[in-house]
Amino acid sequence: MREQELDWEQRTAERGKHARPVLDRLEKWLKENQYRYRPQSSMGKAIDYTLPRWAGLSAYELHGQMEIDNNLIENAVRPLANGMKHYPFAGSHQAAEMTAAMYSFKASCKKNTINEFEWLKDVFERIQSLKQKDLHQLLPSNWKKYRDNPIS
The missing domain is CATH 1.10.287 (Helix Hairpins)
Incomplete structure (x- = not known):
């Protein structure tokens, strides 16, 4: 498929x-x-x-949006596995968590064929003007849909 x-x-x-x-x-x-x-x-x-x-x-x-396996994600994060030995040196637990979150967003951008720089720039420009209930618009999986036609 x-x-x-x-x-x-x-x-x-x-x-x-x-x-x-x-x-x-x-x-x-x-x-x-x-x-x-x-x-x-x-x-x-x-x-x-x-x-x-x-x-x-x-x-x-039941859901065609779900994958039967996690191969796409595994392949997306494989290059990051080498960095895992360096995470203890992130400076703090919070810094390591933020690094992991950014890697997740980067992999999501890649999966959704989004330029990571464009996405991040747009997120920084729009995040302050969105209500909490509308933050889902900024997720890489939704970003293209809401980028030009945001719901506020």
Whole structure:
């Protein structure tokens, strides 16, 4: 679906058509076999791990905007992993948290094909004039939509 560049509505429809039957069969199998395996066995542990998380694990099928995996994010933050050994030298815990937040925004800009400098400049120029309930407009995932037509 990525290669076909389907929009999120199309992805939702495709997932409902193809993934839903597989997910239904898997959930049924997990429930049927929950007590067939010893809790300490590998399969028992896998089932016990999966069932309480089922809603979250299968949620991607209901929302085409969600990815089935975190590969895109992993690839976006991989270059930052080398910096992790330097975070203890950020000066303070708060500085390290701010650095992590900026890396997150940078990765979000990259994912949304946004020029990071343009985004940050616009955020600094507009943030004081926005009400708290409208700050979502400045998130990289919403920025293009609200940049030219802000809701205030």
